[in-house]
Amino acid sequence: MTRESRQLESVLHHDIPLTRDMGLKVLDWHDQQLRLQLPLEANVNHKSTMFGGSLYCAAVLVGWGWLHLRLKEEGIEDGHIVIQEGQISYPLPVTSDATAICQAPSAAAWKKFLTMYQRYGRARLTLATRVVNAGSDEYAVLFTGQYVLHR
DSSP: OOHHHHHHHHHHHHHOTHHHHTTOEEEEEETTEEEEEEOSGGGBOTTSSBOHHHHHHHHHHHHHHHHHHHHHHHTOOSOEEEEEEEEEEOOSOOOSOEEEEEEOOOHHHHHHHHHHHHHHSEEEEEEEEEEEETTOOSEEEEEEEEEEEEO
């Protein structure tokens, strides 16, 4: 685990205590991709699959964490990240531990986001995240969220 990954996990567990109870772990931050792990055991529902609310949290948090880490890389530490809006679908059940993944948006979207923040002190960025069953490439959860950064 990288230093950035350890710091993000610490921030999540301190600032959002629910993440500790969910057993959320930062797997890695590499090539502008963030991966979080969520264990089934701590998030199981009455059907022995992962609870939809836990999956929603993981989908939102991997986007929040991605933005947190990218802003640190850019040297921007004066803003507050919030989720403004999100849409989620659950095409497959999660029957094992889950991996939540967020990759970078387009370079143009990122540049526009940074420019807006620097100019106005507020900017919006849409991030697509997904959740897969551990060891699978099939998307069990698809999430699109609009994140806002403000001073």
